[in-house]
Amino acid sequence: MIFDSARPHIAIVGRRNVGKSLLINSLLKQNVSKVSEVAGTTVDPLRTKFELLPYGPVVIVDTAGIDDEGELGRQRITETIKILSSSDFALVVLDARDTLHSKELELFSYLDRIQINYIVVVNKIEFGVNPVLLKELKELRLTHFEVSCKEKAGLDELKRRMIRMLPLDSEKPLVNDIISARDVIVMAVPADNTLPKNKLVFSQVHIIREALDEHAVIVICREKELLKTINNLKSYPDLVIVDSAFFKKIFQDIPDKIKFTTFSIILSRHKGDLPLFIRGLKKINKLENGDKILIAEACTHHIIDDVQDSIKIPKWLKAYTKKELKIDVVQNYNLPDNLSEYKLIVHCGGCLLTHRSMQTRINQARLMDVSVVNYGVINSFIDGAIPRGLLPFPDAVAEWEKA
Ligand SMILES: Nc1nc2c(ncn2[C@@H]2O[C@H](COP(=O)(O)OP(=O)(O)OP(=O)(O)O)[C@@H](O)[C@H]2O)c(=O)[nH]1
Numbered sequence: 240m241i242f243d244s245a246r247p248h249i250a251i252v253g254r255r256n257v258g259k260s261l262l263i264n265s266l267l268k269q270n271v272s273k274v275s276e277v278a279g280t281t282v283d284p285l286r287t288k289f290e291l292l293p294y295g296p297v298v299i300v301d302t303a304g305i306d307d308e309g310e311l312g313r314q315r316i317t318e319t320i321k322i323l324s325s326s327d328f329a330l331v332v333l334d335a336r337d338t339l340h341s342k343e344l345e346l347f348s349y350l351d352r353i354q355i356n357y358i359v360v361v362n363k364i365e366f367g368v369n370p371v372l373l374k375e376l377k378e379l380r381l382t383h384f385e386v387s388c389k390e391k392a393g394l395d396e397l398k399r400r401m402i403r404m405l406p407l408d409s410e411k412p413l414v415n416d417i418i419s420a421r422d423v424i425v426m427a428v429p430a431d432n433t434l435p436k437n438k439l440v441f442s443q444v445h446i447i448r449e450a451l452d453e454h455a456v457i458v459i460c461r462e463k464e465l466l467k468t469i470n471n472l473k474s475y476p477d478l479v480i481v482d483s484a485f486f487k488k489i490f491q492d493i494p495d496k497i498k499f500t501t502f503s504i505i506l507s508r509h510k511g512d513l514p515l516f517i518r519g520l521k522k523i524n525k526l527e528n529g530d531k532i533l534i535a536e537a538c539t540h541h542i543i544d545d546v547q548d549s550i551k552i553p554k555w556l557k558a559y560t561k562k563e564l565k566i567d568v569v570q571n572y573n574l575p576d577n578l579s580e581y582k583l584i585v586h587c588g589g590c591l592l593t594h595r596s597m598q599t600r601i602n603q604a605r606l607m608d609v610s611v612v613n614y615g616v617i618n619s620f621i622d623g624a625i626p627r628g629l630l631p632f633p634d635a636v637a638e639w640e641k642a
Pocket residue numbers: 254255256257258259260261262273274275276277278279280281282302303304362363364365386387388389390
């Protein structure tokens with residue numbers, strides 16, 4: 240479920256009874272979460288909207304303890320992991336009297352894998368802080384923050400630290416970081432718009448807007464007029480953007496010196512994670528007979544518009560790899576629970592997903608060690624636009640060139 244996806248989500252995680260719920264109540268100065276000395280008081284995630292001033296609105300999420308026991312406990316831990324993978328930031332709460340438990344070590348490695356920032360909060364410091372705990376945190380190179388929720392110590396400083404560490408906007412730009420003032424960008428617009436309604440138009444408008452903000456010059460033409468347009472310029476353009484399907488027809492006519500990319504590659508980076516998708520693309524060469532592939536479409540509009548991709552890509556995968564692959568297609572806002580059975584997820588472009596929900600899905604795959612690629616990157620590869628079309632994006636080129 241999305242809960243105000245525009246606001247950054249801060250997950251409060253840790254073992255049972257460390258004081259997660261009291262920390263939330265103390266930060267919010269309201270009793271929103273139930274607090275008790277009984278371990279396992281919080282069983283369901285509790286999301287509360289909160290104005291973290293001067294930062295702005297956030298959602299703070301209380302979770303069940305990561306050391307919960309039994310079958311129900313295991314389900315609650317899974318739920319907490321899901322919450323983490325859709326969060327922008329986390330507070331990991333520890334009890335100052337204890338040393339690190341294996342569950343906490345697992346948690347740190349999860350957080351590193353899903354690459355979200357977090358603060359280690361050592362709570363209940365009025366009892367003194369265990370020197371072994373301090374030594375363990377130091378060995379892990381984890382900086383920590385000491386508070387006492389009971390005595391209301393350290394909480395304002397913790398809020399200030401959170402504000403400094405919260406992501407401002409993790410959405411990658413379309414092009415503004417790869418162009419400079421007075422650059423000339425040529426954009427070739429496909430004649431027939433087979434893409435979902437408004438999708439391309441929307442991204443074109445944003446590319447134009449970003450280019451203008453950078454004081455670049457943007458030249459727009461139809462695909463048919465692209466070569467003529469380039470030849471009419473006094474010098475080579477700094478960037479040429481075309482639809483991936485057009486790449487094959489034109490790339491030999493575009494001098495090698497010109498940086499050349501596709502709308503799909505630009506959008507894959509903007510919404511998803513281009514180096515990760517390139518790694519996923521390379522995974523295709525390592526697929527074996529019997530491997531399971533998941534084609535994941537987040538929005539139902541594909542039924543009408545992109546029917547080719549969920550048919551075309553499985554066909555292509557089988558022909559390209561010459562392997563017996565088991566390919567499942569799902570259309571759902573949520574990814575299936577058996578994610579870890581898959582070797583590769585081929586995700587739709589996610590054009591109707593928010594950046595945050597796309598990242599959530601990517602993070603779920605990362606947690607399960609499943610490779611991910613998206614329609615845009617696969618189509619660009621099929622159309623011969625990879626690797627050349629990656630040139631404007633050095634981190635993607637580096638990923639492609641890795642052995
Ligand atoms: N002495 C002391 N007690 C605290 C402090 N913070 C929390 N507690 C107590 O620790 C107990 C557990 O607090 P909770 O906030 O319910 O802990 P929790 O981590 O949410 O626990 P679960 O929901 O069971 O996972 C309660 O009795 C709190 O009053 C603190 O800073 N000092």
